[in-house]
Amino acid sequence: MDLTLTEKHRALRDEVLAFIEKYRGVAPSPGGGRKRPDAKVLEWQKLLLEHGYFARSIAREYGGFGAPQDLIEQAIIADAFSRAGVSPGIHNQGISMLVPTLLEVGTEEQKRRWVGPTIRGDIIWCQGYSEPGSGSDLAAAKTRAAVDDGHFVINGQKIWTSSAHYADMMFLLCRTEPEQSKHAGLSYLLVPMNTPGIEVRPLRTMTGRAEFNETFFTDVRVPVDQIVMSRGQGWHVANITLKYERLLLGDPNKLQQRLEAIRRMMTQPGPDGSRLLDRAEWRDRLLQLQGEVMAGRHHNLRLLSEQAEGVDSGLGRLIVKYHGTMLGHRLASLALDVLGSAGLHYEPQGETGEDDTATTWQIDYMYDIGLIIGGGSSNIQKNIIGERGLGLPREPKAAVPAGGN
Ligand SMILES: Cc1cc2nc3c(=O)[nH]c(=O)nc-3n(C[C@H](O)[C@H](O)[C@H](O)COP(=O)(O)OP(=O)(O)OC[C@H]3O[C@@H](n4cnc5c(N)ncnc54)[C@H](O)[C@@H]3O)c2cc1C
Incomplete structure (x- = not known):
């Protein structure tokens, strides 16, 4: 790939630098992915989305800027913001992990419903993967989801769930096919955190703050269409999300x-x-x-x-x-x-x-x-x-x- 900047790319770089100079006074401080975005962060996010400095190549119908995919452009934008020490927008589990997962394997309806509000910072997600006894060995997850009357009924426990105390939604890895082998028995569900039966208990880290949680599920019902891909394909979807998580971290x-x-x-x-x-x-x-x-x-x-x-x-x-x-x-x-x-x-x-x-x-x-x-x-x-x-x-x-x- 030729990394020499074309005239178009140089023009974009100048445009981004001018934007940063003009607006840096209203930018929130960089970071902040560990708490719910406040009004200042949301305003900044809106400004970045409008100018195409965030979600640049995500289609307009999903709430993005709709520019053609150009990786050099993305690199120019990221470089300009990081060198200037100015916030490049929100990077959290929803935006950086779930959104690309849905864009890769979600249904059209899921993309339309979840991507826009998530990249605007209106919907905050948490990740329900780890359990006591299944962290490194993630495929050993035991949280069960049985189908009943058009719903998954979830029972079990997750742990180390970052942001669960203020998240609106969780992407959850759970066992729906207990008769299948370890990896083939999992599914990936999208669960509203205000569903009855979910209890979140904070865990305090050495920072003194409760940044992650234990999350308990007792007969939590979510409609069967809240699944990404199909039953038994959760391990595949979870690994797509992990791919993006590793890049984020x-x-x-x-x-x-x-x-x-x-x-x-x-x-x-x-x-x-x-x-x-x-x-x-x-x-x-x-x-x-x-x-x-x-x-x-x-x-x-x-x-x-x-x-x-x-x-x-x-x-x-x-x-x-x-x-x-x-x-x-x-x-x-x-x-x-x-x-x-x-x-x-x-x-x-x-x-x-x-x-x-x-x-x-x-x-x-x-x-x-x-x-x-x-x-x-x-x-x-x-x-x-x-x-x-x-x-x-x-x-x-x-x-x-x-x-x-
Ligand atoms: C800050 C933070 C945020 C987190 N946020 C989330 C979240 O939002 N959602 C979520 O689901 N999880 C989250 N986690 C959990 C995280 O994914 C797990 O802690 C991690 O996968 C390790 O699992 P474990 O804690 O069960 O440790 P274990 O799997 O019990 O491992 C314990 C130790 O043994 C080592 N070990 C285990 N197996 C092997 C092996 N085969 N070879 C060599 N060494 C091995 C590990 O490296 C580790 O040092 C978070 C964790 C942290 C620290």
Whole structure:
């Protein structure tokens, strides 16, 4: 794929930069995917959608901007926002994981009904995958959904459900065909969170905030047409969503934003007038991470170009989550060191509290340890990369205890 910018692309880049200059004063701070978008975030989202800087190639009938798919254009937009440190819009589980899944395998009715309100930020989704006893081994999910009178009746428990305490909807992986083998017995349902029988109990993380939850289902009824693909195809759909989740969690543009924010902090003169950036040991740490961020961004461009050519990136795609989440945590770690003693100060704020910049770095540092685990832990990613990507021998299965099943 030719990455030289055409005249049209250069014009777009200038247009985006002018937009950012004009509107950056009304932009919310970047991040914010961990709480319900407030009025300022929704207004910004609307502005981005109107200008085609968000959901650019999603069809108009589904609420997008309707431009032809042009991966270079998308890369130009993402690059301009991340370099400027300006919010590129909302990135949450609904927008970044469910929407592309529905666009790939949803029905026409599902796309029309869910994509528009989700990309506008009006509908918030949570992901009902993990259960006690089935996290890494996701296909072992036990939550049942039996069909009764045109409805799935769901019973069971999910855990670590991020955002369930304020989400409107859940995409849920559950067992509908218990007589089938583990992977063939699953289905993928869309469940309104206000359905009677759903109980959400918060779990507090080390940030002091309750960011994820236990979610219990007791005779929860959802119409049978609230399924994506058909019964028994849930494992296939869940893996499509996981593909997008891994790209979201390792997003190189987010890493670029972090790097720029740290660089700005390091160019601020301290009390004695000196700048950290002028000190070799600090500059060295920044440059090492900058090199890795650049490698991640170029890798992303390679993936984009393979996608444009219809090539399956395989191993290339798998390393994004592993590399990106580990690097994100190291960037947050550098930021805390740059903050010095201020980096040690942390007072947990409520879910709705406005975070100041310093506190945000502390949260990122703590929360990012979770991202190394969430969406498939780094250990599991390494197994997948080794076995499926590099063709190494499969790891031996744990022995089944006598009398076990
Ligand atoms: C911040 C955060 C947000 C999350 N949000 C959600 C969400 O919104 N929805 C949702 O459904 N889930 C969510 N999760 C759950 C997440 O997907 C699981 O935690 C993850 O898949 C690991 O599963 P587990 O916690 O059951 O750990 P386990 O599977 O019990 O693993 C425990 C440890 O053993 C290691 N391990 C397990 N099997 C192997 C193996 N075969 N080889 C090598 N090592 C292995 C793992 O790497 C891990 O270190 C979230 C988790 C976190 C931390």
